[in-house]
Amino acid sequence: MLLVLSEEHKEHLGFLTQVDSAVVGEFGRIAVEFLRKGTNPKIYEGAARKLNVSSDVIQHGVEGLTYLLTEGSKLMISEIDFQDSVLVLGFSEELNKLLLQLYLDNRKEIRSILGELAPKLPSYHSLEWRLDVQLASRSLRQQIKPAVTIKLHLDQNGDQTTKILQTDPATLLHLIQQLEQALGEMKTNHCRRIVRNIK
Amino acid sequence: MRFRFCGDLDCPDWVLAEISTLAKISSVKLKLICGQVLKDLQGEGIDYEKILKLTSDAKFESGDVKATIAVLSFILSSAAKHSVGSDSLSSELQQLGLPKEHATGLCRSYEEKQSPLQDSLRTRSLRLNHLDSVSWRVDQTLSSSELQQVNEPLVHLKFTVRDGDRGVTEPFAMTVSAEKFRVLLAGE
Numbered sequence: 001m002l003l004v005l006s007e008e009h010k011e012h013l014g015f016l017t018q019v020d021s022a023v024v025g026e027f028g029r030i031a032v033e034f035l036r037k038g039t040n041p042k043i044y045e046g047a048a049r050k051l052n053v054s055s056d057v058i059q060h061g062v063e064g065l066t067y068l069l070t071e072g073s074k075l076m077i078s079e080i081d082f083q084d085s086v087l088v089l090g091f092s093e094e095l096n097k098l099l100l101q102l103y104l105d106n107r108k109e110i111r112s113i114l115g116e117l118a119p120k121l122p123s124y125h126s127l128e129w130r131l132d133v134q135l136a137s138r139s140l141r142q143q144i145k146p147a148v149t150i151k152l153h154l155d156q157n158g159d160q161t162t163k164i165l166q167t168d169p170a171t172l173l174h175l176i177q178q179l180e181q182a183l184g185e186m187k188t189n190h191c192r193r194i195v196r197n198i199k
Numbered sequence: 200m201r202f203r204f205c206g207d208l209d210c211p212d213w214v215l216a217e218i219s220t221l222a223k224i225s226s227v228k229l230k231l232i233c234g235q236v237l238k239d240l241q242g243e244g245i246d247y248e249k250i251l252k253l254t255s256d257a258k259f260e261s262g263d264v265k266a267t268i269a270v271l272s273f274i275l276s277s278a279a280k281h282s283v284g285s286d287s288l289s290s291e292l293q294q295l296g297l298p299k300e301h302a303t304g305l306c307r308s309y310e311e312k313q314s315p316l317q318d319s320l321r322t323r324s325l326r327l328n329h330l331d332s333v334s335w336r337v338d339q340t341l342s343s344s345e346l347q348q349v350n351e352p353l354v355h356l357k358f359t360v361r362d363g364d365r366g367v368t369e370p371f372a373m374t375v376s377a378e379k380f381r382v383l384l385a386g387e
Binding site for chain 1: 324325327363364386
């Protein structure tokens with residue numbers, strides 16, 4: 001599977017041919033650092049001054065490199081495919097090897113960072129519960145009505161929400177039974193076969 | 200094996216595993232660490248530096264220190280939760296393998312602080328909203344566009360409700376006519 005690079009992208013990466021390989025290595029390191037921690041525009045200024053070009057060109061070069069790495073890691077393309085995709089840019093043999101090495105070294109890490117970007121549902125944080133018994137109400141005296149009040153704390157990307165639920169003990173037992181049945185599904189042959197094949 | 204301090208259930212495996220870590224500290228130091236953990240359970244904050252100093256003799260790593268605090272928090276809060284007497288707690292801890300002096304020291308600190316601990320656990324129980332305050336006002340309507348002489352009293356009530364989690368207060372206002380207010384008070 002080959003990466004298809006747009007004209008604009010090729011133009012941005014064209015800058016890399018004008019500098020020597022040590023600088024390209026440095027740019028590669030900056031690109032990976034940006035993927036880990038976020039961009040820092042000050043670095044562009046420093047590099048622009050040292051190489052005597054505008055900071056826009058540096059920014060495009062680094063961003064082009066970042067895009068190349070993330071697309072490659074996302075699609076998990078093989079070495080040969082990566083080399084062929086980069087060949088299109090018309091870089092020197094040395095530069096091609098450098099880019100390939102950069103891709104292979106950082107592929108796993110970039111994949112784990114990309115994995116964290118998927119959307120998430122609210123996840124369980126904690127649960128508080130309380131058992132009450134209603135003894136009387138305005139309409140009826142001398143009752144016995146047990147109820148379980150539950151406060152479910154959920155966490156979604158750092159935001160905490162709470163849901164308040166109330167049920168009687170019979171429904172709670174039924175709920176527990178259904179959930180245990182759901183867990184029991186993992187032990188059926190069908191699920192065991194699938195889990196074995198994924199591992 | 201069923202233990203009363205675990206609510207008549209089995210003791211969790213991690214507690215069993217950490218009992219041997221507790222036995223490595225001297226019983227005097229264990230009693231002092233218990234005091235700190237009890238303060239934390241009552242919501243007064245924990246002095247981690249002090250605990251590090253007390254465990255430095257036994258050459259604990261940071262994981263061991265955290266495990267000690269966790270297991271002591273579990274034992275003390277669980278015992279308070281199930282209202283276990285300090286004698287039965289002591290005998291159950293000895294059954295788990297904690298040496299006699301350690302168990303006695305721990306139970307003595309527990310016994311001193313059992314009531315305040317149970318009180319603080321009671322206040323921390325699930326509660327949805329609290330009523331903070333009620334304010335009222337009675338107005339007398341003299342006349343209106345419909346009728347010249349009205350002379351009806353009107354009650355304004357404002358309940359200030361405190362939200363359980365966020366601690367913010369929200370006002371809840373309502374107006375009750377005289378008739379309805381009499382029905383509300385009669386309560387039948």
